[in-house]
Amino acid sequence: MKKSGFLIGMASILLAGVIFYALTQETEIDFSTQVKPILNQHCISCHGGVKKNGGFSLLFEEEALAATESGRPAIIPGDVHDSEFISRLSESDPEVRMPYKKAPLSEEEIKILTQWVEEGANWGQHWAYKTPAKPVAPEKGLQAGLLSEEAPPFIQNDIDRFIAEGLARQELSPSSEAGKNILIRRLSLDLTGLPPDEALVSRWKSGQMSYEELVDELLDNPAFGEKWASWWLDLARYADTKGYERDVSRQIWAYRDWVIKALNADMPFDQFTIEQLAGDLLPDPDLDQLTATAFHRNTMNNDEGGTQDEEFRVTAVIDRVNTTFEVWQSTTMSCVQCHSHPYDPFRHEDYYQLMAFFNNSRDEDTHGEEPKLKFYTGEDSIRMEEIKSWAAQYGNETLENKMEAILLYQEPKYHAHIAEDFENGELIDTKWLGLWDNGSCYLRDVYTGGSPYIYINYWTGNEGNLLTIRKGGPEGEILAQFTLGKTEGRVIRRFPIKELHEKVDLYLHMENKSLKPQQTTSTINWFGFFPELPGQDQPGHEEIDHDFLTLLNKNTPSVPILVENPDYMKRETHVFERGNWMLKGEAVKPDVPAVLNSWDPEWPENRLGLAYWLTSKENPLTARTLANRLWEQLFGRGIVSTLEDMGTQSDPPSHRQLLDWLAVRLMEDHNWRLKPLIKDMVLSGTYRQSSVSSAFLHEKDPENKWYARGPRFRLSAEQIRDQALAASGLLSRKMYGKPVMPPQPDNVWQTVYNGESWETSEGEDRYRRAVYTFLKRTSPYPSFISFDAGSREVCTISRTVTNTPLQALVTLNDPVYQEAAFHLALSMYRSDAADPISWAYERLLLQPISPQKQEHLQSLYAFALEDFSSNTEAMEEWLQFAEDEQKNPELAALALIANALMNLDEFLTKS
Numbered sequence: 001m002k003k004s005g006f007l008i009g010m011a012s013i014l015l016a017g018v019i020f021y022a023l024t025q026e027t028e029i030d031f032s033t034q035v036k037p038i039l040n041q042h043c044i045s046c047h048g049g050v051k052k053n054g055g056f057s058l059l060f061e062e063e064a065l066a067a068t069e070s071g072r073p074a075i076i077p078g079d080v081h082d083s084e085f086i087s088r089l090s091e092s093d094p095e096v097r098m099p100y101k102k103a104p105l106s107e108e109e110i111k112i113l114t115q116w117v118e119e120g121a122n123w124g125q126h127w128a129y130k131t132p133a134k135p136v137a138p139e140k141g142l143q144a145g146l147l148s149e150e151a152p153p154f155i156q157n158d159i160d161r162f163i164a165e166g167l168a169r170q171e172l173s174p175s176s177e178a179g180k181n182i183l184i185r186r187l188s189l190d191l192t193g194l195p196p197d198e199a200l201v202s203r204w205k206s207g208q209m210s211y212e213e214l215v216d217e218l219l220d221n222p223a224f225g226e227k228w229a230s231w232w233l234d235l236a237r238y239a240d241t242k243g244y245e246r247d248v249s250r251q252i253w254a255y256r257d258w259v260i261k262a263l264n265a266d267m268p269f270d271q272f273t274i275e276q277l278a279g280d281l282l283p284d285p286d287l288d289q290l291t292a293t294a295f296h297r298n299t300m301n302n303d304e305g306g307t308q309d310e311e312f313r314v315t316a317v318i319d320r321v322n323t324t325f326e327v328w329q330s331t332t333m334s335c336v337q338c339h340s341h342p343y344d345p346f347r348h349e350d351y352y353q354l355m356a357f358f359n360n361s362r363d364e365d366t367h368g369e370e371p372k373l374k375f376y377t378g379e380d381s382i383r384m385e386e387i388k389s390w391a392a393q394y395g396n397e398t399l400e401n402k403m404e405a406i407l408l409y410q411e412p413k414y415h416a417h418i419a420e421d422f423e424n425g426e427l428i429d430t431k432w433l434g435l436w437d438n439g440s441c442y443l444r445d446v447y448t449g450g451s452p453y454i455y456i457n458y459w460t461g462n463e464g465n466l467l468t469i470r471k472g473g474p475e476g477e478i479l480a481q482f483t484l485g486k487t488e489g490r491v492i493r494r495f496p497i498k499e500l501h502e503k504v505d506l507y508l509h510m511e512n513k514s515l516k517p518q519q520t521t522s523t524i525n526w527f528g529f530f531p532e533l534p535g536q537d538q539p540g541h542e543e544i545d546h547d548f549l550t551l552l553n554k555n556t557p558s559v560p561i562l563v564e565n566p567d568y569m570k571r572e573t574h575v576f577e578r579g580n581w582m583l584k585g586e587a588v589k590p591d592v593p594a595v596l597n598s599w600d601p602e603w604p605e606n607r608l609g610l611a612y613w614l615t616s617k618e619n620p621l622t623a624r625t626l627a628n629r630l631w632e633q634l635f636g637r638g639i640v641s642t643l644e645d646m647g648t649q650s651d652p653p654s655h656r657q658l659l660d661w662l663a664v665r666l667m668e669d670h671n672w673r674l675k676p677l678i679k680d681m682v683l684s685g686t687y688r689q690s691s692v693s694s695a696f697l698h699e700k701d702p703e704n705k706w707y708a709r710g711p712r713f714r715l716s717a718e719q720i721r722d723q724a725l726a727a728s729g730l731l732s733r734k735m736y737g738k739p740v741m742p743p744q745p746d747n748v749w750q751t752v753y754n755g756e757s758w759e760t761s762e763g764e765d766r767y768r769r770a771v772y773t774f775l776k777r778t779s780p781y782p783s784f785i786s787f788d789a790g791s792r793e794v795c796t797i798s799r800t801v802t803n804t805p806l807q808a809l810v811t812l813n814d815p816v817y818q819e820a821a822f823h824l825a826l827s828m829y830r831s832d833a834a835d836p837i838s839w840a841y842e843r844l845l846l847q848p849i850s851p852q853k854q855e856h857l858q859s860l861y862a863f864a865l866e867d868f869s870s871n872t873e874a875m876e877e878w879l880q881f882a883e884d885e886q887k888n889p890e891l892a893a894l895a896l897i898a899n900a901l902m903n904l905d906e907f908l909t910k911s
Helices: 002-024 031-042 084-090 107-118 158-168 178-191 196-205 211-219 223-235 253-266 269-281 285-296 309-329 346-359 378-394 399-411 541-552 608-613 622-635 656-669 676-685 695-701 716-726 763-767 780-786 805-813 815-830 836-844 851-870 872-878 891-903
Strands: 372-374 413-415 422-429 434-446 453-458 465-471 476-485 491-496 504-511 524-530 558-560 573-577 584-588
Touching: 031 158, 031 465, 158 524, 158 656, 158 805, 178 196, 178 211, 178 676, 178 836, 211 676, 253 558, 269 285, 269 346, 269 608, 285 346, 285 372, 285 399, 285 558, 309 346, 309 608, 309 622, 346 573, 346 584, 346 608, 372 399, 378 399, 378 541, 399 541, 399 558, 399 836, 453 476, 491 541, 491 891, 622 676, 656 676, 676 695, 716 815, 763 780, 780 805, 805 815, 815 836, 815 891, 836 851, 836 891, 851 872, 851 891, 872 891
Parallel strands: none
Antiparallel strands: 372 558, 413 524, 422 434, 434 504, 434 524, 453 491, 453 524, 465 476, 465 504, 573 584
């Protein structure tokens, strides 16, 4: 016994010694979480991507450890005493101490940096730049029956285990599950953007379906794609006008419809990405894949006279770089256009290597926004298939594909704005070629590809415009000579030209002696050199060739798309010195930032390869970004609350392991499909909680960062309008097609040099969902702007949520909401309910009205009834949407009540 007691005592002493040693040893400094925040806050502004005072930069490891202007490194790993970076932090001389002319670092900050250098100045990697690995959900945490024995279990899936662990650390408990009626309204608004219909509510309340079955039915509802499209269209900066000064209309709604269909079909997000960034580069792309590329044709286009097309083409390319990294990488790259990133490890050169991926698309900021994908229907689509078959039969598959491309989007071609060295001519409004009598110009570096024809898109009111095309100059060989005859509007006509197989300068000379001096002979939009249809000696060739020209000139619905330059038109990309597009530095090739995932040599060095890189499972940011933003849509804040930024200046994730779990589950378990991941989120006990807060909870967690209650926030601008129309019975469920113009206040559209006007839609188009509303960038739909929707001139990652009196004025006075209130009142008036007010309240909010609210609303009804009974003029004005025979004081008073109900906080918020 004595020996045993001695051994136990010795073991205790040894254990105590180990514990004492462990407690007295300093934990190794973590660069990402401890050092980098100090550098970003105090040092980078003078020693980083923008400035490198003293030749010292702390942005990249090799720069931080390199020799400064003094000839010695400021940081010597492992040697604190000889590291000037450390010694200067504690200097007494204000001219020597760092940070210069700013408050000194705290003792704790100096201690962290000192220990870091002493440990070897190890340069760690920011958490978001590491490839996510799926963590195991915590086993310990809140138990299923924590709330009470009768309460539903909080932990419904692995999401709740991560949340429970966080709640336990914060000494918080989850809220009880929300009521059934609240849950179905919350779910329906989140998944479809609309309140649930009566049939679904009845089945849910009667227990005919489980919660999971309810989720599945809402995910399968076609309204899902419309609701979530609004979110994606913010990212895509989708609008129905071109932007800038004139801001004229743009026909791009086919892209919006593609997004809705893709979301409803639950297209995997990697495919969703690839088709939008590079659908045109896929093997044998179909119309949908070409349409998807309009994602990057949502850039603005400047129609103003006197602007330089190349300047705004470059602006569009820059926007594509910035938008791609904001949307897929939660990274603000715009500053890297001018200098290396001030905080994150992205170099100035990285920006232009990325730009090289986007710099070879055919669009050139032209007035016509070519290339445009044409949609043929009926007999025209049959003719097109016949032309393709002819080209394949008498030519080959390559020629068939070329003829299809020419008919679909008329590329490649040379726009008239490349003309130069004018004599007796000009670029009309800097857009179109206009030569006078004895006028001439050059088209430089043109490749005709051996075509026997030149195709010209032009218009003119004159006859006898003789155009001569020579090789090289005014004394060169005549390649073609023909007359551009009078047209009725714009036409595409072709003329014979000598076949050439090398690049040449074309000299164009125009003659028409019947015109006055400086009178334009014709207006030319573009020149094209397309291959000839084969089988000239075959019966039917003349008819098929005629159909080819007919389809070229056919006006059809269209959408701007991306098309890559052929090799002979390929642009060289240069670094812009200090971001100025006119100061070109060294040439660069397409490449990706080394700090992120590596490039697979098998990928093509174009937009398609970039799309593969972004959707690689090795990319550390794409899946995290998507999971974070889906979470924010459902819970009101992201796990990383700075949705636009996951870099070193971002807010730290509240539940980092959960974010990685969601990201890997999206890629691995759900194969990039959004609906299953959204289902995971809404099936969780975290989502199902009651949103009721308390003074304690508000003080402890005002932003609901730890999710101790359910989500509660105002509906989006689109949802507020759609819900009002749905509740009133007015909502049209018609899907797709041209944008509509519902009622809006008069005289809102007053854009200069435009000439367009708002024509209020008739019939059911007046009541279509908000996603179909015409959006003009310089004058967005007023009620949407009031509720924080954007103009979509640039990519919008998250909307700024405000709360202003103007919003109440919209829902009280806007004609849309007054009309919806009237039709709800009509349903109240015609109902056989004992109390129409209680009936309407439950119809709108799916729960019984409280006695206090009922009393207030009854008092309001009595007051309104008395007022409208004595003031016929006010009644007539209030019932502006009623037929004459419908107008009476009772209906007017109910319309006022309906309007009040639609302005309740409960109606305008999700929970």
